[in-house]
Amino acid sequence: MSVQNKKIALQFENVDFYYKNDVEQIPILKNVSFSVSDGEFVSIVGASGSGKTTIFRLIVGLEESNSGSIYLNGKQAKNRLGKVGYMPQQDLLMPWRTIRQNAALPLELQKDHLDRNTVNNLLEEFGLKGYEDKYPHELSGGMRQRVSFLRATLSGSNVLLLDEPFSALDAMTKLFMQEWLLEQWEKQQSTILFITHDISEALFLSDRIYIITDTPFSTLEEVNVPLERPRQQHHLDKKEVVELKNNLLERFRMRV
CATH class of the missing domain: 3.40.50.300 (P-loop containing nucleotide triphosphate hydrolases)
Known part of the structure; x- marks a missing residue:
């Protein structure tokens, strides 16, 4: 089309x-x-x-x-x-939250049911498998931006x-x-x-x-x-x- x-x-x-x-x-x-x-x-x-x-x-x-x-x-x-969904120039990841917790933030704000397996599958699809329980300071700039983009997509828009x-x-x-x-x-x-x-x-x-x-x-x-x-x-x-x-x-x- x-x-x-x-x-x-x-x-x-x-x-x-x-x-x-x-x-x-x-x-x-x-x-x-x-x-x-x-x-x-x-x-x-x-x-x-x-x-x-x-x-x-x-x-x-x-x-x-x-x-x-x-x-x-x-x-x-x-x-x-x-x-x-909004992805700013700075990733604005919360340093006290793990990568999984940062990615799932939009779902929490929307009070959607948090399906751990769904979030984990998305993290894998975005090339973040193995980093779910790490914190933002442990990731490279490119990987942090992947988390930020994933968070934007989980807005549901x-x-x-x-x-x-x-x-x-x-x-x-x-x-x-x-x-x-x-x-x-x-x-x-x-x-x-x-x-x-x-x-x-x-x-x-x-x-x-x-x-x-x-x-x-x-x-x-x-x-x-x-x-x-x-x-x-x-x-x-x-x-x-x-x-x-x-x-x-x-x-x-x-x-x-």
Whole structure:
């Protein structure tokens, strides 16, 4: 089924948002509309302070828009806290809880029955077998991010928000984690909205990319990624992908 024929998992409709201090209102989003289809992988690329994380805070429910509507799976969502899976840049694992206990936290918060075997099976699927009873400080950065992603998926939502989850990893681990993330996404058929500063990362992972070049912004420039799936890192060397990357880099360079 093509993306055009899929249902919409996430939608912004004419959303305005501004921060207010003692002196003035600082606009970030002005009449913004965009959508992400069910099962799609979409990235948002923009400079620091452009409003990328503000979009996530609005989706999660940590901020409320000043006007406009936000829809999850076709329904206008007034109270969105706990309704989407969220994976932040820092893994935020609780150091006093084991890996199993950290992974199962969303189930505890939802008061779902904790099936030890189910959680253990998921830990094995995520490459964490043998680490269930260890603590976060005993794991590498990449493994900690696997736990964080597992915790996000256990939210029960088909919509997952990933906010620069690999930016703190070394270059080699980052590449491996990107490949691992695509494998998990394809297995779970979830919808992912991904924030990154890394244009190569966005091109490798995404079906589409939304570009933010100005703040405040009223439109998200949309770029379709000219790569089929499944993907490997060397596919980024294709001529049309290299040209697209250079074009995007030049657009950002002109605004620095």
